[in-house]
Amino acid sequence: MTRLDTDDAVATEASSECDGPKALLLETREVPLGGVRAMAVRRALPQRDLPLVGAWCFLDRFGPQVTRMRVEPHPHIGLQTVAWPFVGEVRHRDTIGSDVVVRRGALNLMTSGAGIAHSEYSVGEDAVPLDALQLWVALPEGRRHGAPAFERHEDLPVIPLEAVDGADGNATVVLGSFGGAESPATAYTPIVGAELRIPAGSRVRVRLDEAWEHALVGVDGDVTVMTAAETFVSLDAEHLLYLGVRRDSVEVASTMGATLFLLGGEPFEDDIVMWWNFVGRSHEEIVQAREDWEAASARFGHVVDHGDERIPAPPLPAVRLTRRRRRV
Numbered sequence: 061m062t063r064l065d066t067d068d069a070v071a072t073e074a075s076s077e078c079d080g081p082k083a084l085l086l087e088t089r090e091v092p093l094g095g096v097r098a099m100a101v102r103r104a105l106p107q108r109d110l111p112l113v114g115a116w117c118f119l120d121r122f123g124p125q126v127t128r129m130r131v132e133p134h135p136h137i138g139l140q141t142v143a144w145p146f147v148g149e150v151r152h153r154d155t156i157g158s159d160v161v162v163r164r165g166a167l168n169l170m171t172s173g174a175g176i177a178h179s180e181y182s183v184g185e186d187a188v189p190l191d192a193l194q195l196w197v198a199l200p201e202g203r204r205h206g207a208p209a210f211e212r213h214e215d216l217p218v219i220p221l222e223a224v225d226g227a228d229g230n231a232t233v234v235l236g237s238f239g240g241a242e243s244p245a246t247a248y249t250p251i252v253g254a255e256l257r258i259p260a261g262s263r264v265r266v267r268l269d270e271a272w273e274h275a276l277v278g279v280d281g282d283v284t285v286m287t288a289a290e291t292f293v294s295l296d297a298e299h300l301l302y303l304g305v306r307r308d309s310v311e312v313a314s315t316m317g318a319t320l321f322l323l324g325g326e327p328f329e330d331d332i333v334m335w336w337n338f339v340g341r342s343h344e345e346i347v348q349a350r351e352d353w354e355a356a357s358a359r360f361g362h363v364v365d366h367g368d369e370r371i372p373a374p375p376l377p378a379v380r381l382t383r384r385r386r387r388v
Contacts, residue, residue, distance in 0.1 A: 077386075078273045078327050082304030083287035084388060085295070086110065088277075091120070099190075100125050104277050104300040105323075106334065111384035113275045113302065114325020115249040117198045117334060121279075121297070123147065123191030129182035133363040134371040135353045136172035138204045138332075138339035140197040142253065143168045144234060144321075146279070148190035154178035155361030158210040162192075167213045167234055169245045171199070175352070175359040176208035179366060193279075193321060195253065197235070198332050198339050203248045217241035224311055226262030231255065236325065239267060251325035256312065258283070258320075263313035266322065274303040274324035276310075281318025286311040295320065302388070331383035336374060343381040350376065 088102040105119040106112070117139070129150060143152070143162045150162040154170060155177045162168045162180075170178060182188050198204075219239045221229035233243045236251035243253075250272065258264055258281070268274055276285060276295060283295040287303065287310060295301050303310065305327070312320070333340045338349045350373045352359045 078305050080304055081287075081307045082302055082388070083291065083293055084110075084302040084304075085293055086300045086302060088121070088298050088300060099123075099127050099129065102298065106384060107300070109387040110302060111332070111334070111386060112198065112328050113273055113323045114251050115197045115200070115328050116195060116251070116253070116323045116325065117332060117339060118194075118196035119277065119300075119323070120194045121192075122194065124189065125191070126187050126189050127182070128185070128187045129180060129190060131180040132369045132371050133177045133179045133366050134337055135175060135177045135349070135360045136170075136337045137175050137345075137349050138199050139172050140199065140248075141170045141172075142195040142197065142235060143192060144195065144253075144255070145190075145192035148188055148192070149183040150190070150192070151181045151183055152178060153364045153366065154208075154210060155363050156208050156210060157364055159364055160212055165214065165216075167211075167216060167243070167245055169211045169213070169235070171203075171209040171211075171246070173199070173204065173206040173208045175349070175361075177360040177363050177370075179363050195323075196339070197247075197249075197251065198328060200248055200329055204339075209246070211245055213244050216243055221256065221258075221264040221266060224263045224265055225313070227259045229256060229258045229262060229264040229312075231257070231322070238322070249325060249328065252322060254322045255279075256320050256322055258312055258314040258318045260314060260317035263311055265309050265311050267309045268303070268307050268324065270306050270308050272324045272326055273305045274307065274322065276301045276303065276312075277321045277323065279319040279321055282315050283318045283320055284313045286313070331385050333381050333383050335376075335381050341383070346381055347376065
C-alpha cells in the first residue's frame with residue numbers, strides 16, 4: 061500500500077540504544093488520507109522517538125470502516141509489505157505477475173528488493189467493510205538490493221498462550237518465530253509478528269525473547285498488560301505499548317476478550333532513511349528511486365492488468381533527508 065503523506069525524515073542531534081525493559085505507551089495518530097481512497101488510517105509506527113521495533117518500520121490500521129479502496133500502482137524499495145486483514149477482501153496486483161485476493165487468515169508478503177510496484181483495490185464496485193493492518197519490514201543490507209518477490213501463506217502456525225487465570229489464549233504466528241513455532245513466510249532478520257487472542261476473563265503469559273525488543277498494539281477489546289510486579293498498563297486500539305528489551309515475558313488480561321498484535325525482533329542493524337514508499341540509507345538513494353519512478357523506469361516494471369494509471373511521487377522536501385534514530 062502507498063503512503064499519501066510523506067512524514068519526512070528529520071535530523072536528530074542525539075540517539076539512544078534500546079537498553080532495557082520499558083513500558084512506554086505511545087499514542088497512534090490519525091493520518092488524513094483523501095482523494096479516491098478517502099480512508100481513515102491510524103499510524104502506530106514510525107513514532108518520532110521510535111522509528112523501528114526490530115525491523116518493523118511502519119504500521120497503519122485502516123478501519124474499521126465502510127469504503128471503496130482504489131490504490132493505483134505505486135512503488136516500493138528496501139522493504140517487505142505485510143498485509144494482515146481482519147474484515148473484507150482486497151485485490152493485490154504487482155509487477156512480477158501476482159494477482160491475488162487478500163482475505164482474513166492469509167498472509168500476503170511482498171518483498172520489494174531494489175524495486176517493485178503494486179496496486180490494491182477492494183473487491184467489487186461498491187463501498188464495503190474493511191479493516192486491516194498494513195506493516196512494513198525494513199530489509200537488511202544483504203537483501204535490499206535484490207530481486208522482488210511475492211508470497212501467500214494460508215496455513216500459519218497457531219500456538220497456545222499459557223493461562224495464568226482462566227482459559228488459554230492463542231497466537232497466530234504471521235511472520236518470524238514465536239513460542240517455538242515459525243511462520244513459513246520468508247524473513248531476512250530475526251523477527252516476530254503475531255496476532256494474539258485473549259479469551260474473556262483470562263490472563264495469559266506471553267513469552268518473549270530477551271535479546272529482542274517488542275511492542276504490543278491493541279486491535280479490539282479491553283487489554284491490561286502487566287509490565288512489572290504490581291504495574292499494569294491499559295492498552296487500546298489507539299496506542300502502541302513499547303516493551304524494550306531484556307524481558308522474558310509479560311502477562312496480558314482481558315475482561316471481555318481481546319485481540320492484539322505483537323511486534324518484535326532483534327534491534328535492526330542500521331538507521332534508515334524512510335520517505336514516501338521508500339526505505340533506504342541515504343538521501344541520494346531516495347532521490348534516485350523517486351526519479352526512476354517518475355521516469356517510468358524498468359526498475360519498477362508494470363503492474364499486471366493496469367494501463368497508464370499510477371500514483372505520482374510527491375515533491376521532495378526542501379531539506380536533506382536524514383536517517384531516523386531512536387531517542388527512547
